[in-house]
């Protein structure tokens with residue numbers, strides 16, 4: 099930065115610039131100082147920014163008026179001031195980390211230059227040109243805050259992503275099936291045999307035995323492994339919602355369908371669709387499912403356009419599906435379509451020898467999940483586990499070990515806690531209660547009869563809705579003592 103040179107013929111007093119009009123018009127504040135450091139020129143922009151009128155400052159030491167302190171309030175000696183140093187050494191300076199104080203005691207961040215003024219080769223004073231940079235500083239501050247927020251969010255997202263990846267790995271990655279019993283070996287053999295075919299598989303077994311795990315293994319070992327595996331728990335949806343969940347819906351198909359939505363069948367195209375708790379499908383949904391299996395096509399709810407899909411279907415149930423067929427709750431034709439290759443997952447009580455391997459598998463998973471360093475279950479603890487009947491199967495075993503891992507201070511789990519009472523196993527392929535099933539069947543048939551105003555035969559009658567011949571429905575009604583109310 100060079101200085102300002104006024105020529106000898108300048109008509110102005112001292113170094114006052116010739117074009118004062120222009121200086122008065124600019125938006126930067128401008129001060130002129132003589133060699134004593136006193137103000138000899140102040141433009142209106144400077145007055146506006148500082149609140150000091152030129153009449154109050156002219157002839158005075160401006161540093162003492164509004165450059166006396168640093169932002170933190172500490173004293174700013176005149177000797178350190180760049181403007182005064184320019185007066186001494188004639189070297190131009192540019193500063194942008196200081197504040198000027200206003201007449202009312204407030205301050206503003208300032209950017210200024212201090213430029214020496216020469217006349218006939220002699221230093222005669224300094225011009226300081228300054229700008230209020232509050233907005234720039236605020237913008238910088240907001241940007242810094244925004245950047246910090248973005249960084250924090252990015253870290254949060256990255257850790258959430260890591261967590262979700264782990265969760266996903268839990269669900270999809272390590273799908274190996276633990277166990278050394280002959281039943282598990284046979285199960286693994288069946289999986290290997292059928293995985294690479296396109297056959298529909300029906301997995302049955304009590305809750306918590308590992309049916310979903312089997313389905314994941316079937317998909318993983320199949321030709322479709324690099325395509326999606328879409329899982330639907332049919333018991334998790336009401337019958338209306340389930341249909342639109344499976345087949346999708348058009349906008350306006352029903353109240354609340356505010357936009358068009360793809361169903362799971364479409365999402366699973368080219369991959370595998372796993373329908374868990376398939377026994378819970380309504381008879382209407384069963385008819386639709388049958389058609390997808392037979393023709394690989396369906397329509398979205400509320401649409402007449404046919405959608406074609408290529409899907410490998412795996413289903414699972416903890417019910418005795420054949421019994422549901424006998425009870426008229428499940429279509430027989432669909433049952434045979436689903437049951438092309440049946441796989442039965444045995445309850446844990448029938449393969450207690452799998453417990454040690456399952457336990458060490460579960461401990462590894464838990465150490466990862468909980469950040470613990472559990473090594474094993476004590477000998478006595480293992481004995482207790484081997485004596486339990488495990489009505490909740492492997493899921494119950496997982497819960498017992500997890501609870502103990504959280505409570506335990508030691509690396510060896512003692513399993514001194516009370517195991518769940520030896521209740522009867524959950525409703526199963528073998529142990530379902532006829533009593534409760536009959537009650538459920540009665541309830542269901544009565545509901546359909548009420549919906550059809552007790553019409554039994556014909557295309558809109560109850561028998562058609564239930565997928566039964568009318569003679570079968572009549573005999574079921576008789577057996578279940580269902581009569582039309584008078």
Ligand SMILES: Nc1ncnc2c1ncn2[C@@H]1O[C@H](COP(=O)(O)OP(=O)(O)OP(=O)(O)O)[C@@H](O)[C@H]1O
Pocket residue numbers: 274275276277303304305306307308309310311312374416456459492493496
């Ligand atoms: N042989 C096994 N080896 C390792 N983990 C297993 C095994 N069997 C089951 N599990 C685990 O037990 C838990 C329950 O298994 P899964 O969800 O597959 O059971 P399910 O029969 O589908 O249960 P539900 O009928 O309640 O849906 C899962 O975390 C699963 O990974």
